[in-house]
Amino acid sequence: xxxxxxxxxxxxxxxxxxxxxxxxxxxxxxxxxxxxxxxxxxxxxxxxxxxxxxxxxxxxxxxxxxxxxxxxxxxxxxxxxxxxxxxxxxxxxxxxxxxxxxxxxxxxxxxxxxxxxxxxxxxxxxxxxxxxxxxxxxxxxxxxxxxxxxxxxxxxxxxxxxxxxxxxxxxxxxxxxxxxxxxxxxxxxxxxxxxxxxxxxxxxxxxxxxxxxxxxxxxxxxxxxxxxxxxxxxxxxxxxxxxxxxxxxxxxxxxxxx
Amino acid sequence: xxxxxxxxxxxxxxxxxxxxxxxxxxxxxxxxxxxxxxxxxxxxxxxxxxxxxxxxxxxxxxxxxxxxxxxxxxxxxxxxxxxxxxxxxxxxxxxxxxxxxxxxxxxxxxxxxxxxxxxxxxxxxxxxxxxxxxxxxxxxxxxxxxxxxxx
Numbered sequence: 501x502x503x504x505x506x507x508x509x510x511x512x513x514x515x516x517x518x519x520x521x522x523x524x525x526x527x528x529x530x531x532x533x534x535x536x537x538x539x540x541x542x543x544x545x546x547x548x549x550x551x552x553x554x555x556x557x558x559x560x561x562x563x564x565x566x567x568x569x570x571x572x573x574x575x576x577x578x579x580x581x582x583x584x585x586x587x588x589x590x591x592x593x594x595x596x597x598x599x600x601x602x603x604x605x606x607x608x609x610x611x612x613x614x615x616x617x618x619x620x621x622x623x624x625x626x627x628x629x630x631x632x633x634x635x636x637x638x639x640x641x642x643x644x645x646x647x648x649x650x651x652x653x654x655x656x657x658x659x660x661x662x663x664x665x666x667x668x669x670x671x672x673x674x675x676x677x678x679x680x681x682x683x684x685x686x687x688x689x690x691x692x693x694x695x696x697x698x699x700x701x702x703x704x705x706x707x708x709x710x711x712x713x714x715x716x717x718x719x720x721x722x723x724x725x726x727x728x729x730x731x732x733x734x735x736x737x738x739x740x741x742x743x744x745x746x747x748x749x750x751x752x753x754x755x756x757x758x
Numbered sequence: 759x760x761x762x763x764x765x766x767x768x769x770x771x772x773x774x775x776x777x778x779x780x781x782x783x784x785x786x787x788x789x790x791x792x793x794x795x796x797x798x799x800x801x802x803x804x805x806x807x808x809x810x811x812x813x814x815x816x817x818x819x820x821x822x823x824x825x826x827x828x829x830x831x832x833x834x835x836x837x838x839x840x841x842x843x844x845x846x847x848x849x850x851x852x853x854x855x856x857x858x859x860x861x862x863x864x865x866x867x868x869x870x871x872x873x874x875x876x877x878x879x880x881x882x883x884x885x886x887x888x889x890x891x892x893x894x895x896x897x898x899x900x901x902x903x904x905x906x907x908x909x
Contacts, residue, residue, distance in 0.1 A: 713879075750858075
């Protein structure tokens with residue numbers, strides 16, 4: 501029966517979009533189960549890890565089917581999570597035929613990301629605001645804003661395309677520190693530490709940290725640990741990047757500033 | 759403090775954009791971020807940083823679940839952006855800073871502090887997620903649901 505195969509393929513497609521966009525493990529499993537049930541496949545069973553989906557079906561009445569998808573970690577896209585979630589509710593309510601649902605999923609999968617300009621601006625504004633929270637004055641916030649802009653331009657066009665996660669984050673941490681030290685020595689900003697804290701905020705692994713906790717709390721220990729490891733790794737790398745520049749600066753100035 | 763709450767709200771919206779939150783939810787994300795920081799700032803004068811973070815995390819997660827249930831969308835949307843103002847990014851920085859200038863005592867102290875804050879946030883998230891989904895629904899929806907279940 502072709503139909504069962506198509507249903508499971510649609511379920512895997514929905515699961516793939518969710519997992520890639522940073523949804524929790526139980527949401528991925530639940531959504532796939534909802535879709536298979538809604539289209540009348542009762543024997544569907546899935547196992548989801550943070551980097552892959554395994555789905556099988558088959559019993560006396562239904563044809564055997566198995567599929568394994570490897571899913572690399574990528575940037576979080578909460579708009580896609582919301583869209584698939586909405587779609588799965590509508591599917592459950594019986595609003596779509598299978599063909600329509602697959603078309604909708606394809607549409608969601610192709611949702612464009614915000615333009616780089618907006619993301620760069622957002623990073624700058626976020627850095628400036630958070631600099632204020634950690635005790636920076638107006639001049640510091642301005643410096644953090646500049647550093648945030650440059651940082652995200654670098655992330656979009658260089659580090660996320662060409663560098664590994666480890667080297668990328670070290671270089672990002674270093675870049676921000678270099679910029680802040682530069683602005684500080686030019687007397688644009690007044691508090692070096694607050695400037696740096698504000699501008700490293702876009703690098704802080706808040707997403708993997710939060711998802712890791714959610715997964716562990718749901719009993720998905722393996723995926724939760726992987727995500728927590730990811731969060732720790734990123735945090736360490738950023739810290740190393742900041743530290744390296746400090747050490748270098750110390751050597752160059754003979755320990756004047758620190 | 760008012761400017762700080764505003765900054766937290768605007769900062770949260772900025773990060774919501776980075777994570778691709780749909781535009782119609784920006785206001786809620788900003789509100790959650792602002793409230794989270796407000797709770798933290800208000801309490802930090804009376805108790806320790808860790809306790810204040812715990813209370814702020816509870817506020818953030820509670821509001822996130824409330825909006826998620828009312829707006830019928832995944833809680834992740836609000837939670838990830840709202841929790842951002844609490845995640846100890848500054849702690850990580852200070853730990854690295856003191857480590858580099860060889861002040862190991864303060865490096866360990868700030869590092870432990872960051873871990874304790876993270877643990878407080880974890881506890882806040884886990885506790886609020888134990889609450890039953892029902893209490894977040896409005897009275898009207900609860901009644902509708904009851905009617906549907908009994909039919």
